[in-house]
Amino acid sequence: MNYNFSEKLKNMQPSAIREIFKSLTDPSIIAFAAGNPAPESFPIEAIAKISDNILKTDPVKALQYGITEGYPKLRELVAKRLDTKFGIGRPDDMTIIVSGGQQGIELTCKTLCNEGDTVLCENPSFIGSLNSFRSNGAVVKGIPMNEDGIDTALLEEALKNDPKVKLLYLIPTFQNPTGRTMSLKTRCEVYELAVRYGVIILEDNPYGELRFEGKELPTLKSMDTEGIVVYCGSFSKVLSSGMRIGFLCANEKLMQKIVVAKQGEDVHTPMLPQMICADYIEQYDLDAHIKSIQDLYRHKCGIMLEALDRYMPDCVKYTRPEGGLFLWCTLPEGIELNEFVQAALKRKVAVVPGTAFNCDTEAGSDAFRVTYATPTEEQITEGIKILGELVTEFMKG
Ligand SMILES: Cc1ncc(COP(=O)(O)O)c(C=O)c1O
Structure with a gap:
């Protein structure tokens, strides 16, 4: 054939x-x-205990279909944690659970980009995201980085010269692959440029909680007064990568459309890992x-x-x-x-x-x-x- x-x-x-x-x-x-x-x-031990307990006390919920937006208890816990720890989430924002940050990235591109639209990225950037953008028909364009993160002068030039830019994909903290962190000055400049040129920022932050030196920096999403940042987080690097639990936080109108896209991909993220994650946050000390x-x-x-x-x-x-x-x-x-x-x-x-x-x-x-x-x-x-x-x-x- x-x-x-x-x-x-x-x-x-x-x-x-x-x-x-x-x-x-x-x-x-x-x-x-x-x-x-x-x-x-x-x-491992905690997860074994929690899953054993779920399967003994609430097996049907764990094994039955769930809703696309995610297990309500986990959504609530994640939204609360984002708000209290990171100042993320405005009254018109919504948080949903996705099957790993990878799916959150793919869904955001699928929801916003037409064939031939441009996604601007730091160069180099995370291969999984680049491939998601490409497979959705987007044109990936790289902006060089310096010590402070993405080069904002070159970013502005790209925004000025390319009317097809729909999305600006950034990993501001402990970037994959460089390990670099975007400075506060660059964060402010990037946000201002995105507002000025009417471009949505996809902020990918799977490593943000793994800081072992230096001072915490605000996320782009925590500066988001205009509703232009889609924030993508994950439990992969802080709890378990195999459980495939990630989350997205963005304006409700945009998120409703992302939910439609997710429904067509996997209906919902498996319930058992979502329940394990929620119980871990509730019963143990995640911090x-x-x-x-x-x-x-x-x-x-x-x-x-x-x-x-x-x-x-x-x-x-x-x-x-x-x-x-x-x-x-x-x-x-x-x-x-x-x-x-x-x-x-x-x-x-x-x-x-x-x-x-x-x-x-x-x-x-x-x-x-x-x-x-x-x-x-x-x-x-x-x-x-x-x-x-x-x-x-x-x-x-
Ligand atoms: C920058 C970045 N974003 C997203 C992901 C996807 O992570 P996950 O789908 O496991 O949440 C990874 C995984 O390594 C990554 O490095």
Whole structure:
């Protein structure tokens, strides 16, 4: 059979980094390439107790259809938490539960963008979102970043020159893949530009609660007096990634349409994980649990930075994240990224080449992403030592 694929998906290829991700199942490989939270960050015992109790005391609710907007108790708990902890949510906003932040991102694009509309993103950006935008027929355009986040002068130029911009997708805090955080000044400028040019901001914040250094910064959504920000959050990095619980908060009129789009995708997010999540928030101390995850990542990130400072030649530059899971290393001129990544894999260290996160799929990169979340402390030191030795070998030619 000659399958005639849709225009939307015809040109989308399986990720070039699939081979690298495949290698992550090999236990002898040091997995700096994963995007997973640390296995020790899941509150396994508590979740086992809660699910056992739900299935004994309220099994029908857990196993029956639910409503598209989400389990009411969880929606209420999430909305309250967003309001009291982060100042998010206005009287005309609405919060719904989605199947992971990934679905929230996809639904927002599907609801707002026509074929050929532009989505502006930080470049580089999260591959899962870029692929969602592409598969919805949107044109992804990247805006370079600097130390303060997205370059606002270049952002304004893009907004001025492209009347088809519908959405501005941003990961302001502990960005994936760079680990960078947008400064307060840039946040204010970005918000003002979006208002001026009438563009919706999709603020993706799955890592915001994983701050282990520095000062908390306000989210774009907390500044949203005009109702132009769609806020996407997730329990993936603070409770469980496999439970697939995320949430969206935005103006009610927009959210009603997003709910229609969600209904056509999966009717609703599975009830059992929603109920587990709600009971965890109600019966346990989520903030204390998050604090323990922050402590864990502070420690592991510290080990990685220490190893980088010690073993990486000075010609390699790397970010020093204040939270989240990732660190971004830039190679010196003269080292070909793909050759370097393949050589690292041969030495049993997996990193993700920067090309995977490019908005322009044809563009090159001189950087790679590493995570400190999943490898052990010994693996972090050993893996960075190997990467450092490789850089020296490549420099010698
Ligand atoms: C920036 C960013 N956004 C969204 C997601 C999706 O997360 P989830 O669907 O597990 O909530 C991820 C996952 O790694 C991410 O890195």
